[in-house]
Amino acid sequence: MKFLVFIFVGFHILSLGSGKSIYKNGITQRTFQDIKEEITSYEDVAKAIINLAVYGKSQNRSYERLELLVDTVGPRLSGSKNLEKAIQIMYQNLKQDGLENVHLEPVKVPHWERGEESAVMLAPRIHKMAILGLGSSIGTPPEGITAEVLVVTSFDELQRRAPEARGKIVVYNQPYVSYGMTVQYRVRGAAEAAKVGAVASLIRSVTSLSIYRWVIVFI
Numbered sequence: 415m416k417f418l419v420f421i422f423v424g425f426h427i428l429s430l431g432s433g434k435s436i437y438k439n440g441i442t443q444r445t446f447q448d449i450k451e452e453i454t455s456y457e458d459v460a461k462a463i464i465n466l467a468v469y470g471k472s473q474n475r476s477y478e479r480l481e482l483l484v485d486t487v488g489p490r491l492s493g494s495k496n497l498e499k500a501i502q503i504m505y506q507n508l509k510q511d512g513l514e515n516v517h518l519e520p521v522k523v524p525h526w527e528r529g530e531e532s533a534v535m536l537a538p539r540i541h542k543m544a545i546l547g548l549g550s551s552i553g554t555p556p557e558g559i560t561a562e563v564l565v566v567t568s569f570d571e572l573q574r575r576a577p578e579a580r581g582k583i584v585v586y587n588q589p590y591v592s593y594g595m596t597v598q599y600r601v602r603g604a605a606e607a608a609k610v611g612a613v614a615s616l617i618r619s620v621t622s623l624s625i626y627r628w629v630i631v632f633i
């Protein structure tokens with residue numbers, strides 16, 4: 415379905431500029447018309463792929479492949495053994511499907527291993543929290559980190575209260591606005607907390623509605 419949407423969007427944009435040349439680094443490339451014609455020439459192939467996947471003998475194959483990966487491999491972080499397993503499964507599948515030029519190539523990828531994460535609120539009462547460490551988090555010392563928290567609802571508030579953040583665990587209690595906006599707290603939260611001298615950061619999961627969950631990042 416994504417593929418269909420992509421094609422329509424492409425045509426819409428292309429029709430606005432058809433006939434005009436595209437410039438890149440000052441060098442004239444192909445015209446929009448050229449590109450439009452090239453994309454149009456793939457119409458039959460695209461239709462054949464969509465028909466095969468949606469109605470034909472590959473019907474449900476995406477779901478079945480996903481099911482296979484999720485059930486037999488599970489999470490596939492880059493650089494993990496699970497990812498290797500997933501790659502081997504897909505490699506074998508694509509070969510069995512008779513696709514051309516199926517091969518593997520060595521690549522360098524980031525590698526981060528999840529340790530064991532836990533968090534306990536110590537005051538005003540003892541409360542164990544269900545948390546998940548964000549990928550690439552730096553581990554705590556073996557004894558963990560104990561610190562007071564500073565709860566903020568935005569980066570602006572963190573800036574205003576920067577002097578209070580030193581040595582504390584910054585807790586982002588950000589309202590959910592949209593995925594694009596709210597995910598900034600997951601992307602930049604730890605780095606922004608580090609800049610003001612915090613020792614760790616904790617964010618709410620980036621969603622409009624969820625069962626209780628927090629994510630912690632040690633910095």
Ligand SMILES: *[C@@H]1O[C@H](CO)[C@@H](O)[C@H](O)[C@H]1NC(C)=O
Pocket residue numbers: 470471472473474
């Ligand atoms: C795909 O899944 C649907 C729903 O479970 C089922 O009715 C259909 O027969 C399946 N198609 C194939 C080719 O297995």
